[in-house]
Amino acid sequence: MRQPVTIKDVAQAAGCGVASVSRVLNGTGPSSAELRKRVRDAVDELGFEFSEIGRSLQSSTTRTIGCVVPSLANPVFADAVQGAQETFQAAGYQTLLVCTNYDTESEVQVIRTLLAKQVDGFVLTVSDAASSDGLKSVQVREIPHCLLFNAAPENERSWSVDDRAAALTVAQAFKDEGHKQVGFLALKFKSSDRARLRYQGFVEGCAQYGIKEPALLEIDDDSENLTTLLQAFLERNPTLTGIFVSNDFLALATIRSARVLGLNVPADLSIVGFDGIEVGTMVEPSLATIVTDPKMLGSGAAETVLSIINGNRPPKQPEPDLSFSFRAGGSLAPPAAERTDGEKGATFSPSNNPPKKNAKIQLERSK
Template sequence: MATIRDVAARAGVSVATVSRVLNGNGYVNKETARRVRRAIQELNYRPNMVARGLANRKTGTLAVILPDIKNPFFSELARAVEDTARTGGFTVIFCNSDDLGSREKSYIEVLRQKYIDGIIIASNTLGEADVAYINDNDIPLVVLDRGPGVGDCAVFRAKNADGAKMAVRHLLDAGCRKVAHIAGPEELVTARERLKGYREVAGAFPWFDESLIVPGRFSVEGGKEAVRRLLERHPDVDGIFAGNDLMAIGALKALQRMGIKVPDQVSICGFDGVEMTEWTEPELTTVAQPIYEMGAEATRYLIDRVRGKAEPKAVVELDVRLIQRGSTRRGAD
């Protein structure tokens, strides 16, 4: 395998000159640069990215820490990050934290030692001290979807409370008289914002009661369990707003197993807009986040941060939209 010294010898230049051509730093006259590039091609030389990273703390690599890669929402985000990073000339390392703060911290420490150029993280445990540690190590950071309440970092997320209000109003407009909410984990900012939006709309009606809110853990199984508990308390519920699409799918399956018709007896609306909401029968109405756009914008911002073209702190909230489908179309064929 050819080395940088082999390239220098073939081109008749110093190793430092080859390094300047590779990194695009410093002056090299055109003819010399052409000789170096020709030698690189003839020898099929591939730069050692680790060695270059040790020299200039740049490796052309971004890291993404996600809480659950099995969740289709995060899978779609991951695809957007990878596509955008590749277009920008970066490779991506993916880390799955399983929503464990200890694992996130372990990943952050390993990535710091690897001279990673920047980190995108979706986390419910990232705190001010963690953000400060990353900043102190001069690692550009972008928090995606799940953002900390404090800390100097950029955050990209959807308008969660607005989307929740949109969902509840849609269920009421569809003819529902009593709307319940299957909530995500209370430690998650996104879940709290969606719960807040639900309360703002539903709380204005005389039928509202806090017992209409049941936890669902952002999972299919959690959605199934929540429906059973909910109907034991309130058998007259005819509308359900689930805090994410996985819980909405679980709720739909549970209702169907109980012999309850959707949407004729109970209407359901989810949140996220993942592709699998089109695979259910009936197809699920959902409040769609611009998942791909969110991941792509966050990645472009991080690349700009790596290149010194963006401020370290920003909050970007993206619009959501309601996609009406069969789970709320009463009387539809």
């Protein structure tokens, strides 16, 4: 590695002072055409590029933003990060990304590290916004920041889905299909204020719609033995007809496990997810879920941070109750006992995009 070509080398090669080089290259301050040429020639010859770190030291600004999320394995966060990163980049900022793996310990530590790196701002999804030490460090230093996916505590901004309201909607959907007893399944329940809010809203909604208080299944390890856990859960709650799963990915895994257990989704067990990832529309039956727009949220949080940095008014975010929508899908249907069409047990009945057996193209291809 070699990169010892500094502004001084350019100045020497061009036969002028460093101040002149800086002025010419940055277009700040006057300079003669002749000097400009000499400087540019020297730059080309030496392949000079400014070092941002000298510049940062002087301007005490790094044009770098810290971005902290639990994981990229969940496409919700991947999309959000991408949205934030694009927005920042368009404004000339780079993004320093860290995943905490839902670990509170490392959450506070990485935030400290980013702080030491003198980032100009933060976009963060913390495990619990109300108690995060990492968030506190950011607050006391008064670094521009915005939460993402977290419920905003007092005096904080956050771009997020209204988890409680969304969960209410799910409860209503279960009610509309005639379910009387349902469950709630979440990963990392303890370390996520989002999962807690969803559960809370769901409990509330069930009460409101006359559904029995939902049974809670909380799993820690990464769905290694989801099938076993699900089986035990269903044996403990034999009259359950539906489960609200706190994210789509886990919901799909749950459907798979249900199948392994010989259950028909949705006839024996309805599943509703959360997030609205695209593959949910590609599977059979399609996944009923809460649709969100993570990329927009990430981008919005980024805009908010930029506005704080620039002293502008922060952008308006969508109304909380418009931050999500319910998407019907084949994985949610009336429980088998409730069915009126006698279809009980009809496994894999197509529930979206039903094949048109006689479609034009098939005829054409039949030879």
